[in-house]
């Protein structure tokens with residue numbers, strides 16, 4: 001029989017979760033060496049909000065960052081990145097002039113395998129992504145770069161299975177809830193100290209043309225898409241800041257319908273489910289529009305909870 005201390009050492013824990021939006025403009029504005037296009041900056045309110053995340057990750061030193069991205073779309077099942085090392089060039093299909101990023105990342109494959117196993121045990125269709133030449137999507141890369149530009153912590157990426165919501169938003173969110181439960185079980189069984197990232201924009205109606213093609217970072221042309229969309233974002237953020245997670249989950253379907261919110265892809269539901277839908281205030285670090293979409297950087301800090309304890 002293992003001693004209690006050994007059990008404690010083996011029990012994994014979710015340290016926290018982040019709403020980590022992924023407009024490629026944020027990486028473009030940063031001018032990291034990995035990204036080919038150069039900019040004069042822009043979107044600083046959002047980019048600098050990520051400084052809080054970078055600091056927390058340096059303090060916490062998690063074993064792994066797990067991200068769920070709407071731009072790794074899979075039609076059949078939930079896929080998990082399960083290749084130890086991946087590198088290549090990721091290009092945003094909509095904004096190739098802003099995002100051509102050379103990625104080089106390490107995957108926590110043991111945890112990835114565990115998420116795959118647990119997902120199947122939860123009755124989900126799941127698949128391990130084992131193609132060594134796989135091109136990682138820009139949603140995954142932007143969120144991970146903005147959270148930890150040093151890329152010195154292994155990652156796991158999970159796809160957005162987008163077939164369920166062709167039929168019904170409730171079915172999709174139920175699947176994402178089960179995916180969250182599976183992710184948490186895998187973290188606990190593998191003994192990982194994990195940080196989660198929901199790679200989601202909030203409201204997602206946006207300009208149909210780039211406001212200034214000559215200077216994409218022209219901040220005189222950046223603004224929220226509509227007052228109605230802005231008010232929806234503030235309503236949702238207020239619920240998050242108040243820890244009213246039940247109310248938040250109840251209005252998500254309407255939020256998705258009214259603002260075409262990117263949370264429809266399930267990343268936020270997955271993350272909140274993994275954390276046990278915590279009724280704690282999320283910390284707000286910044287909000288900004290990118291080609292009119294609404295984006296917020298926010299943290300649910302679970303680091304003070306006991307390992308394996310109920311949130």
Ligand SMILES: [Fe+2]
Nearest residue numbers: 070139201262
């Ligand atoms: Fe997106």
